[in-house]
Amino acid sequence: MYYYIVKGGKPEGPFQLEDLKSMGLSGTDFVKPEGYDDYKELRELPDLCQELGVRHERAAPQYYATLDVRLLAAAIDYFFAFIIYCLAALAVLIKVDDGSAQGKEEQWMMLVFGLGLIPIVKFLVNVIAEGSRLNASPGKLLLQIRVTDMQGNPIGLGRSFLRNVAKITCVITFGIGYLTGFFDRKQQCFHDKIAKTLVIKGRLI
Structure with missing residues (x-):
C-alpha cells in the first residue's frame, strides 16, 4: 500500500x-x-x-453543494420520475386500447392523472434514497453530492421525510426558501435549516 x-x-x-x-x-x-x-x-x-497512533474522529463537513448543482440534481430526479410515468403510460395504452371512444377517453383520463403523480413519485424516491445508507437521490448520486446531518452523518428516514416535506415551504414562498441558500455559508436552503441537514460534496468535485 x-x-x-x-x-x-x-x-x-x-x-x-x-x-x-x-x-x-x-x-x-x-x-x-x-x-x-x-x-x-x-x-x-x-x-x-x-x-x-492518531486519534480517529469524523471531520466536520467543509464542502457544500451549490444551489445550481442541487437544482440540476432535482431536474435529474424529475427526469427519472418522468421515465417511470412513461413506462406506466405505455402499459396503460396497451392494456386499455380497445378501439372504442370510451376506451380512448379512459386512456386520456389515466394519462392526465398519472402526470399528477410524478411529484409524488419523486417525493417518495427522495425520502427513501436520502434516508438510506446512500444518503442521496438518483440525481444527487450522479452528481456525487449527498444529504447529511450537521456533523456529516446519515440522516435516516425520519429526518429525510421531514426535509422533503419542508420543501413545501420553498414552493409556497415562490422559491424564496431555495434562494436563501445563496446567502448561507453552508448553502442551506430553508428546508435544510428546518431539518438541520446539509448537502455536501467531495473536496475535489
Whole structure:
C-alpha cells in the first residue's frame, strides 16, 4: 500500500507506511491512500490512525453543494420520475386500447392523472434514497453530492421525510426558501435549516 500526502500545499509521494511513521503526521494532515480518489484528513482513516497512533474522529463537513448543482440534481430526479410515468403510460395504452371512444377517453383520463403523480413519485424516491445508507437521490448520486446531518452523518428516514416535506415551504414562498441558500455559508436552503441537514460534496468535485 502506498500513500500520498500534502506537504507545504503540494502533494508528495508515494510513501510506504514506514515512511509515514517517521513524519510525525497530525490528524489534520491530508493523506490519500492508494486507490482513493481524493485526499482525506488522516483522522478520518481509522486503520491508518491506529497504525500511526492518531486519534480517529469524523471531520466536520467543509464542502457544500451549490444551489445550481442541487437544482440540476432535482431536474435529474424529475427526469427519472418522468421515465417511470412513461413506462406506466405505455402499459396503460396497451392494456386499455380497445378501439372504442370510451376506451380512448379512459386512456386520456389515466394519462392526465398519472402526470399528477410524478411529484409524488419523486417525493417518495427522495425520502427513501436520502434516508438510506446512500444518503442521496438518483440525481444527487450522479452528481456525487449527498444529504447529511450537521456533523456529516446519515440522516435516516425520519429526518429525510421531514426535509422533503419542508420543501413545501420553498414552493409556497415562490422559491424564496431555495434562494436563501445563496446567502448561507453552508448553502442551506430553508428546508435544510428546518431539518438541520446539509448537502455536501467531495473536496475535489
